[in-house]
Amino acid sequence: MSMPRRTSWLGWGVLLLGFAFLYLPILLLMLYSFNSSRLATVWAGFSTKWYGELFRDRQLLQAAWVSLKIAFWTATASMVIGTMAAMAMTRFKRFPSKTTFGALVTAPLVMPEVIIGLSILLMLVSMGGLFGLPSKGVVAIWIAHVTFTISFVTVVVSSRLQELDRSLEEAAMDLGANRLKVFFLITLPIIAPALMSGWLLAFTLSLDDVVIASFVAGPSSTTLPMKIFASVRMGVSPKINALASLLVLAVSLVAVLGWWISARADKRRQREMQLAQQENG
Amino acid sequence: MSARGPNQTGWRRWMPGVRAGVIGVPYLWLLLFFAIPFLIVLKISFAKMAVAMPPYTSIVAYVDNAFTINLNLGNYTQLFADSQYVVAYLSSIKIALVSTLLTLLIGYPMAYVISRMSPSARNIAMLLVVLPSWTSFLIRVYAWIGILDSNGLLNRTLMGIGLIDEPLRILYTPLAAYIGIVYCYLPFMVLPLYANLVKLDHRLLEAAYDLGAKPWQAFLRITLPLSRSGIIAGCMLVAIPAVGEFVIPEMLGGPDTLMIGRVLWGEFFNNRDWPLASAVAIVMLILLLIPILIFNRAQQRELEGRLA
Numbered sequence: 398m399s400m401p402r403r404t405s406w407l408g409w410g411v412l413l414l415g416f417a418f419l420y421l422p423i424l425l426l427m428l429y430s431f432n433s434s435r436l437a438t439v440w441a442g443f444s445t446k447w448y449g450e451l452f453r454d455r456q457l458l459q460a461a462w463v464s465l466k467i468a469f470w471t472a473t474a475s476m477v478i479g480t481m482a483a484m485a486m487t488r489f490k491r492f493p494s495k496t497t498f499g500a501l502v503t504a505p506l507v508m509p510e511v512i513i514g515l516s517i518l519l520m521l522v523s524m525g526g527l528f529g530l531p532s533k534g535v536v537a538i539w540i541a542h543v544t545f546t547i548s549f550v551t552v553v554v555s556s557r558l559q560e561l562d563r564s565l566e567e568a569a570m571d572l573g574a575n576r577l578k579v580f581f582l583i584t585l586p587i588i589a590p591a592l593m594s595g596w597l598l599a600f601t602l603s604l605d606d607v608v609i610a611s612f613v614a615g616p617s618s619t620t621l622p623m624k625i626f627a628s629v630r631m632g633v634s635p636k637i638n639a640l641a642s643l644l645v646l647a648v649s650l651v652a653v654l655g656w657w658i659s660a661r662a663d664k665r666r667q668r669e670m671q672l673a674q675q676e677n678g
Numbered sequence: 679m680s681a682r683g684p685n686q687t688g689w690r691r692w693m694p695g696v697r698a699g700v701i702g703v704p705y706l707w708l709l710l711f712f713a714i715p716f717l718i719v720l721k722i723s724f725a726k727m728a729v730a731m732p733p734y735t736s737i738v739a740y741v742d743n744a745f746t747i748n749l750n751l752g753n754y755t756q757l758f759a760d761s762q763y764v765v766a767y768l769s770s771i772k773i774a775l776v777s778t779l780l781t782l783l784i785g786y787p788m789a790y791v792i793s794r795m796s797p798s799a800r801n802i803a804m805l806l807v808v809l810p811s812w813t814s815f816l817i818r819v820y821a822w823i824g825i826l827d828s829n830g831l832l833n834r835t836l837m838g839i840g841l842i843d844e845p846l847r848i849l850y851t852p853l854a855a856y857i858g859i860v861y862c863y864l865p866f867m868v869l870p871l872y873a874n875l876v877k878l879d880h881r882l883l884e885a886a887y888d889l890g891a892k893p894w895q896a897f898l899r900i901t902l903p904l905s906r907s908g909i910i911a912g913c914m915l916v917a918i919p920a921v922g923e924f925v926i927p928e929m930l931g932g933p934d935t936l937m938i939g940r941v942l943w944g945e946f947f948n949n950r951d952w953p954l955a956s957a958v959a960i961v962m963l964i965l966l967l968i969p970i971l972i973f974n975r976a977q978q979r980e981l982e983g984r985l986a
Contacts, residue, residue: 408791412803415788419810419864422821425831429824439829482704486981492701499978501708507914507973509922509966511939512959515946516715519956522732523718544711547704555981577696598812605814608924612946622816629820629929633827641817648813656805 423645430638447639454636457624464604464621467535471542472600476592478543479550479599484580486551487558505548514612517541521613533615541613542603549602550595557591558584587666590659597655601648716963723956724749734953753957763941763958767965770938773852773927774920777859778867781916782909784860785867789908790901792868793875804872811865819858819929826854826930850932858926863919867912874908875901907976914973918966938962 404412430448434441451457482502485492492498505513517540521532531537561584569579585592607622614623628637725734739746757763792803810818825831826849833845848854878901886896924939931937938958946955 404791404795408794411787411791415784415864416806418784418861419807422818422825422861423810423813425825426817426821478704478707481700483981485701485704486978489697489701496978498701498705499981500974501705501712503974503977503981504970505708505712506977507918507970509919509939509962511922511924511942512719512963513712515942515955515959516719517711519718519722519952520711520715523722540711544708547708551704551981552977601812601814605816607816622814625814625816625820626925629816629823633820633823637817637820638824641814641820644817645813649809652805652809652812660801 426638427642427645430635430642432635432638435635447635448643450636451639451643457621457640460619460621460624463535463618467538467542467620468600468603470539471546471603472596474539474543475546475550475599476596479547479595480554480588480592482547482551483555483558487555502548502551505545506552508545510545510606510608513545514541514609517544517609518612533613533618535618537613537615538610538618538620541609542599542606545606545609546599546602549598553595553598554588554591557588561587590655590662593655594659597651719956719959722953723753723960724751725953725956726750726752727951727953732952733950750953753954754961756954757957757961762936763938766936766938766941767961769936770921770923771965773855773859773935773937774917774923777856777863777920778913778917780856780860781863781867782913785864785912786871786909789868789871789875793872793878800872800876804869807865807868807872811862815862816925818862819926822854822858822861822930823849826857849930850934852931852935855927855931855935855937858930859916859920859923862926863916866915870911870915871905871908874905874911878904910972911976911980914969914976918969918973921966922962 429440431443431445432440433444433446482498486499486502489495517537518532521530521537521540524530525532530540565587566579566583569583570576574582605622607620607626610620611623611626614620625637625640628634721737722734725737727733728735735748735750737748737750739748788807792800792807795803823830827833828845828847828849830849832848833842836842837845848857882900882904883896886900887893891899922939922942923937924943927935927937927940928943942955942958942962945951945958
């Protein structure tokens with residue numbers, strides 16, 4: 398393990414520059430959502446009028462609602478399927494064509510979005526309602542989003558499964574519990590924080606996607622990112638700044654909350670383990 | 679990490695149906711919606727554009743008791759005959775490689791410094807690294823428009839302090855695309871590097887110092903070689919998707935930033951030439967195949983917990 402040392406001045410400088418690069422653009426974006434001028438780069442005084450306009454834009458709100466629904470169902474399906482894939486990768490030593498399985502699970506992590514979008518659309522169109530699958534629309538977007546977010550959930554969950562002390566699972570099995578019972582009573586509660594992070598990751602990835610959704614959306618359904626993308630192509634608009642600020646705020650709150658909950662759960666579990674060891678020791 | 683105990687065989691005690699389901703559901707889903715679609719893209723890349731729905735011809739025909747397969751190579755010859763496509767492929771690869779290198783140069787020092795902080799401090803620091811990538815990608819790209827614009831914050835600041843007289847033209851040039859890619863992909867570089875560097879055994883470094891190595895020597899001969907797998911993973915996570923990037927060059931790059939993702943998008947949405955778009959995708963996949971396989975192998979080892 399690495400030994401923590403005191404961070405040097407050079408180290409602090411590196412971090413300061415890095416974090417400034419990461420955060421300044423977002424902070425400036427939020428600041429200019431309160432600009433009273435339509436010109437997004439010239440400060441003309443404080444105003445909240447763009448937030449008002451935002452909430453009067455029914456089309457935008459409609460698109461936001463569609464996106465939230467897709468993201469919710471994407472995250473839920475992805476969490477279940479991704480966890481199954483993580484169990485298969487970490488807990489089953491070998492099974493036929495495990496290499497193919499591994500390739501299928503990891504390739505979507507790096508596959509360019511234009512290729513995923515095009516290929517799923519062509520698949521759905523040429524299957525043409527074969528299994529009652531729609532070729533375009535909200536359900537098609539859901540299928541596409543689940544497909545590309547499964548891998549992210551698998552990465553998050555399997556790293557947790559590797560850290561998990563297997564002696565707990567083994568002890569339960571020695572006591573006669575079957576695998577399914579062990580999974581639901583022992584494994585699942587321990588990896589629950591990872592499932593939550595996986596769910597949130599899939600949710601934000603889905604909520605964010607413009608490329609894949611554009612391919613499979615069809616004329617009748619529009620998601621929030623597609624709306625934003627279309628309006629940004631027309632130029633900078635303070636209304637988009639206002640929307641962006643709200644999104645950033647919501648995501649940060651949820652992320653920090655999730656991090657805090659899982660950090661607290663970690664601490665408590667470590668304490669319990671220590672106590673248990675002392676009692677047995 | 680706990681070693682695989684002798685109880686390994688006990689893990690086979692899954693009920694057969696459950697085991698098959700746990701493997702089968704993700705397997706079938708990814709086969710159906712990720713792998714098989716590539717075959718369909720391959721098939722359609724040999725078709726011709728047609729005014730129909732779907733807008734392409736069928737490549738198989740059954741006429742006069744003869745079953746014929748009609749492979750139209752026209753899309754591929756067009757890709758190589760028209761220099762526009764070749765230039766787009768080469769420029770995508772160049773942009774991806776340069777931005778990966780820049781991301782590594784910024785990301786490595788960050789990951790290194792964070793990995794040597796105290797456990798609680800590095801958790802917070804990593805949260806801060808990852809947090810921007812949880813907020814909308816589209817919005818982070820959009821944020822740069824207001825900064826890089828000729829009337830934007832950067833130019834106004836530089837002119838305000840008298841460093842330049844004329845605004846710099848950055849937005850809608852390839853430079854803006856580079857900035858956007860480095861900015862958006864930075865967390866994907868720092869994450870695997872950090873995961874690798876944090877596991878570095880510092881006794882090795884102490885031994886090197888005891889033997890009289892200077893800090894930079896110890897870094898070059900111990901830290902850097904040991905972090906190789908993190909560097910590979912980070913570079914693949916940035917370079918492969920960057921080759922096919924569409925949103926960043928489209929929003930920031932202007933007409934001079936030619937990238938293959940934009941060409942594919944244009945063929946599909948503007949020209950409605952699905953077969954040509956498919957051929958563009960197939961050639962891109964072939965170019966990316968070897969990097970993807972390298973990434974796959976490394977990632978699979980990581981997923982199974984067999985860390986090098």
